[in-house]
Amino acid sequence: MIRQLLFEDLDGGFTADPETVIDAAAADHRYLDRVPGLRAVLADTATGRYHRFLAVQALASWGHAPVYPVVAATAEAGRRSPWLGMLTDHAGRDRTFPELAAAVAEGRRFTVPTGGEEARIEALTALVGLGDELFFDWQLAYAADEPALADALAVTVDRGVDRSDEADFDRVLQLADLCAVLARHDRPRAVELAERLLRKDFRLTVRTHLCPVVPFRA
Numbered sequence: 001m002i003r004q005l006l007f008e009d010l011d012g013g014f015t016a017d018p019e020t021v022i023d024a025a026a027a028d029h030r031y032l033d034r035v036p037g038l039r040a041v042l043a044d045t046a047t048g049r050y051h052r053f054l055a056v057q058a059l060a061s062w063g064h065a066p067v068y069p070v071v072a073a074t075a076e077a078g079r080r081s082p083w084l085g086m087l088t089d090h091a092g093r094d095r096t097f098p099e100l101a102a103a104v105a106e107g108r109r110f111t112v113p114t115g116g117e118e119a120r121i122e123a124l125t126a127l128v129g130l131g132d133e134l135f136f137d138w139q140l141a142y143a144a145d146e147p148a149l150a151d152a153l154a155v156t157v158d159r160g161v162d163r164s165d166e167a168d169f170d171r172v173l174q175l176a177d178l179c180a181v182l183a184r185h186d187r188p189r190a191v192e193l194a195e196r197l198l199r200k201d202f203r204l205t206v207r208t209h210l211c212p213v214v215p216f217r218a
Contacts, residue, residue, distance in 0.1 A: 002041055002051040005034045006058060022058045026109060035064055042070070053083050053096070060103035060123070063110025068119040071100055075126035078133060093169065098139040101127050105143035121148050128152040131178050132160025135169035141177040145184065153182040157193045161200055172201040176209040183213040 006018035010030055015021060025031035041047055042055040056074075059067035074081050075097075087095035104123050111117040128144050129152060130136075144153055160175045176197055183190035194213040197206065207216055 001037060002047075002054060005037045005041065006054055018054050018058070022061050022103075025062050026106075032062055035059065035062065039064075039066075042067070049082060050086060053086060057099055057103045060100065061106045063107040063114060063116055063120070065111065065116030065119045068104070068107075068116070068123040071104055071123040072126040074100065075123070075130055078130055093135050093137075095137075097127065097130065097134050098137045101136055101139040101143040105139070121146065124149055125152045128156055128178070131156040132163060132171060132175060133167075136174060138177065140174070141181050144178060145181050147185045150182060150185040150189075153178050154186065154189045154193065157182065157197070161193065161196045172197060172203075172206055173209060176206050180209060180212045187213075 003014075006021050007015055009015060009021065009024065010028065021031065038055040038059050042052050042059070044052075056067055056070055060071055074083060078084075081096070083096045085094050085096070087099060089095055101124075104120060104127065107120050108117070111120045124143055124146065127136075127140060128149055131140055131144075131153075157175050157179050160171060163171070176194070179190050179193050179197060182193070190213050194210045197210065198214070
């Protein structure tokens, strides 16, 4: 079933990358007719976890409000999520959560006009709460650029800057990106957090990522 839903265009032509179909829905809403089929895939526990993850990714990208609690629950599971490590990059870093963050971000184009924005923001809030725990690449900062997420961003950066445990990703740099996003919606809190981050880590790359918040200091 997943082949017809996410690996074929509207003319039945095969595409090797399901994101081609997922992205195409923005221009042609006929793809949204596949939502019931994707819901069936997600509900079928006998279906492989990769195909179920693709269903979540597509439904979140298409603004399907009932899937956002699934994303939030996945975020709350964090490192206990059965999807963790399913998708990895060339360096072996998990891509599951970055892809989820990007999908929920893209869902905004559908939820704003049709409803479901509250559920989408709740899912994003849960993902932001992992910003000091899991690798998100650039996708979390992209997704979190919402006024409603200012408090969640501030809490995550505040907590993360005081952590002393070792991370399997560049935690300070990721927090710097979240801090830069926070500055667009709550500059005073972002400046205070940026100064704390710089006291912890004064690397050139951190200073560069924080330059939208505080002046660059050589």
